[in-house]
Amino acid sequence: MLVTWVVLVLLVVTAWLYSRRRHNYWASRGVPSSLALPFIGHLHQTMSPFKNRWLALDKMYHTYKNSPCFGLYDGFSPVLMVCDPDILKNVFVKDFAHFTSKGPLRANQPDSYMSDMLGSKMGQEWKDLRAVLSPTFSTRKIRRMFPPVFDIADTFVSSCLKDAKKNPSVNVKDKAGRFSMDTIASCAFGIECNSLTQENPLLVQKADSFFAASSLLVWRLLLMRNWPRLFNALGMKEDLKEVGFFRSVGEEIIRARQAGEKRGDFLDLLLEARAEDSNTTTASAKHRD
Template sequence: MILLALILVLVALLYIYFVLSHRYWKKKGIQHVEPTPIIGSLYENMTRSKSLADLIESFYKQLKQYRYSGLYNLTTPILLVNDLDLIKTITIKDFDYFTDHMNNAKEEVDPLWSRNIFAMIGEPWRVMRSALSPAFTSSKMRYMFNLINDSAEHFAEFYLKQNKDIISLEMKDAYTRATNDIIASCAFGIQCDSLNDRQNEFYVKARKAFNFSGIRQYIFFLYNSCPKLMKMLGIKIFSDEIGNFFRGVINETIDVREKNGIVRPDMIHLLLEVRKGKLQKDTSAMEDSFAATEEYNLNRKTTNIQISNEDITAQALIFFFGGFDTTSYLMCFLAYELAVNPDIQDKLRQEIQDTLENCNGKVTYEALMKMKYLDMIISEVLRKWPPTPVLDRICTKGYTIKATRSYEQDLQIKKKDIIWIPIFGIHRDPELYPNPELFNPERFSPENRRNINASAYIPFGSGPRNCIGSRFAIMENKTIIFQLLRRFSIVPTEKTDIPLKICPQQFNLTAKNGFWLGLKRL
């Protein structure tokens, strides 16, 4: 009898946890994606039959007529916000209620990950963001431009020396080697040559640190929902091996610089200036990209802020993560679109040649930023292939979404409730972007930009919690494609998938069968 009672109790608990939890949105009268038992709404992504981007787009299309709708990540309810005005309200106007990301980690679970600007939460994030913002302005990007341009020239010259008419490449591998060397130089002060020394330690460690395919792609979700389990299992975003390697690099670099008074135009120098309280925001007007994020005043004092070597390591690592992984994917999509749209590529090459003539053969940061057509192309790549398919926020204090339609009631959002914004669906909405599958840089011409709703174009996020490194990512892409196209045409090969298919196995957008393209000597 006791055994039977225990079985009945267990069945009841499982029913409550897995079945009743999936009635959350129905009880609230909210239109929602019907969940699969236990797994929730993301079944197709978890079984690798559909990418998260495609799934988010399908949810958006299915429920876009509602300002918001519901779905489930396992048993956790998530509010999917579809309405552009409501997105602006949540991410900007009422940002104080939605300041945090869901994939944060507590310091006792993962000390290094918890201290980076992406994962930090609450007041510590506000102070750190205010302190770091001056390091990511346009003027500071100009400060690092020569380092990036030297690496981009080396990247292009490496393939030029192969003396082949067409070089077939898997662009993700090629670009991660380029971005590895750029970030190693700009964020860690280390010189690498990952094209010639293909197994250099820095590149090998980076590949290992930022490989989030397979089971590792779900770690971010588990950190938020099961932090105690993560701590018990000893699972970290960056393993102790990886963390200790990069700590060693940072500590040694800082020690050498401080002992010898070395100043180098890179991110470590800027972070050290933040630590000393010497870095002030440059308010001078400079040419900027349309896709670059706006910086918001968080009204936080940043003098006497305590920034340790561990903090600098954490910021350098997340900076590396964005540059090595996310930015290289953007480069791949850029190369693909230029290869399958040769007329657009030819027009861009003409702008590159005109710019070189005006610069006497040596491009400058200012000249690069003034290239209108290049910026239109980058903006369209970010529209069609945003770095992440969904934007997340966590409610940090009770909030009410007021009813504005006849069928709505005021919706109470509780602390720790999760909000998702379907970037991939919004960016491919034909009502916002006619013929969204078409790669059309003219959408972002100076004449057309004013017609774009800011909340309908959010490749780097929205509001004060947007991507702090957007300017660096854009500059990196522009510089590499500039140096590549002045020497090569990017062409499809027999291995190129046309149209490109999104890989369902990874969280980030990437090609199912790789980015196989050719470099044809001019």
């Protein structure tokens, strides 16, 4: 029994020393950082299901706002939070070539839509995908989506006025969320969501379910972000079940667009960009031959 307790104590002490050494990264470099909990670092603040992540970061910012930057830990991974506007300008503009990779934030499953997002890519994959997407954000092309935004804004105002006649107050947060949902659905995918005129359409239900915070979801994200190999070994899927719904909807819309239907929305811009990139790649291949 004594030997068992000694071994347990040694394991605990060894684990604590290892955690302390990993969480000494910022202190050893003179970067201010608040006390990190063993193993999880600051995840109890930045990934808590009970408190908004941005509120936690805002509190940290005001604590260290007189410093150009401060450090955090996602588990054992050090994260630098930059406060100084001049440094941020260098990161986003002058020295952007050195900050292209965001880090392996996901489990990188080959059949996952989440792994194919721009924010999940690194290195050359990120650069190639960004080169395809960037032209779609030009002022001229974005302006093409103004008409549906204006129409939804009119519906938003009408919906608020209608509710104001029935009630002494209007839930502006709910209305603004529905306005955002209708705008994204219309401009990005060409879907008439109509959440401002309907009580609870299916698309809104699926979106609410996808973004709903829960303790289980938080721990799932922590495992995926910080221990992706274990995440994959356990047979867990990176895409939530709601992704399958949005995937089927997106594939159906893409088939309609390829058949000749056009709306001038963001999806049309992406399909045009993909076609142009495909033609450029084919032409380059023929030139090399």
